[in-house]
Amino acid sequence: MLATKRRTNPARSSTTRSALIAAAREAFIARGYSGTGTPDLVEAAGVTRGALYHHFVDKQALFRAVIEAESAAVAAEIETVPMDGSPIAALIAGGEAYLTAMAVPGRTRLLLIEAPAVLGRAEVDAIDARHGVRTLREGVQAAIEAGAIKPLPVEATAQFLGAAYDRAALAIAGGADCGECSAALRAMIEGLAARQ
Structure with missing residues (x-):
């Protein structure tokens, strides 16, 4: 049986944070800060709303x-x-x-x-x-x-x-x-x- 290598919690956290920043960059360019809602951000990053708020206090912190x-x-x-x-x-x-x-x-x-x-x-x-x-x-x-x-x-x-x-x-x-x-x-x- 092949063992699968599991990512560590810090690695998962870093990946999620990077995905949020990359998705937010694209959203803020396309729609501006005021035209971008947190639902847009979590959907684009493929994460939950909880994950967003785990990494960033609010939309402004992500920005x-x-x-x-x-x-x-x-x-x-x-x-x-x-x-x-x-x-x-x-x-x-x-x-x-x-x-x-x-x-x-x-x-x-x-x-x-x-x-x-x-x-x-x-x-x-x-x-x-x-x-x-x-x-x-x-x-x-x-x-x-x-x-x-x-x-x-x-x-x-x-x-x-x-x-x-x-x-x-x-x-x-x-x-x-x-x-x-x-x-x-x-x-x-x-x-x-x-x-x-």
Whole structure:
């Protein structure tokens, strides 16, 4: 008789949580946060309502988990880009990687439209600080330390550059020319260069 390998409780729990996050991501993209009910979520994930509330206090907590996962995915995509060359080139490459990551269908809507409306600006900023803005902050810090850009306040510079890239992502999602947006952002970063 063949023994079947049973999944451990933590493995089952992780699988259920992942299924809920994946199903919620698709539902929130398709119908928005307000247009998605918990019955839609449990049906799409193939779990019970009890399983949903075992993993997440409410729909907003599940939405927060989706936003955290999307933000982490954006940062991971940025971190896979080779940052060879000058610190300015690395900042530009990281920015291009951000725009590419944001081109994943539904991501701009989730992170830049739905998330601030549902979670509030402060919470979205805190999530972003752990992920996308963190990568930008590290790039700005490295460029300042290398003398490649003017000695500016790192946090403020990262926040303002991040806001510019967010606006570009929104514009591109709305049909703006990606090449034109990238050229403007590139010029902005090059304008920070320290003059020798």
